[in-house]
Amino acid sequence: MTIVNFTPLSALGGGLLIGSAALILLLVGGRIAGISGIVAGIGSQSDKGWRLAFVAGLVAVPMLIFGLDLAEAYSLQEYSPWRLLLAGLLVGIGTRLGNGCTSGHGICGMGRLSPRSIIATLMFMAAGIATVTLQGLGG
Structure with a gap:
């Protein structure tokens, strides 16, 4: 397997930012920073304000960073829109089946040493490895 664009410092910085944000949301708001739960709660919960702000930040910050050419991302143009x-549909189905997403289980749940989250994260990783291997995208 070939690692493309190995950038340990930016990965460390991103991980610290995500972990810090999740910790602050938990300590200040008593909420888990699971993206699927936050998005799902927009339509059904009375606390829409912070949820909308959270999702707006998830969309706006990358647009700003990439718009100002402060970072580069792998282009998805070679893949068909249907693929x-x-x-995306399969990720959504997996999120519902796993009762959460990689941010909720992988960052917040594992940080709380939740057995359910540890198992879910192992399953996410196994499914990702299998998908990359079967698609021949690993190197």
Whole structure:
């Protein structure tokens, strides 16, 4: 397997920012920073304000960073829109089946040593490794 664009410092910085944000949300608001739960709660919960602000930040910050050419991302233009739509749909189904997403289980749940989250994260990783291997994208 070939690692493309290995950037340990930016990865460390991103991890510290995500972990810090999740910790602050938990300590200040008593909430878990699970993206799927936050998004799902926008339509059904009375506390829409912070949820909308959280999602707006998830969309606005990358647009700003990439718009100012402060970072680069792998282009998805070589993939058909149908393939990307199917991938998104499968991620959504997996999120519902796993009762959460990688941010809720992988960052927040594992940080709290939740057995359910540890198992879910191992399953996410195994599914990702299998998908990359079966698609021949690993190197």
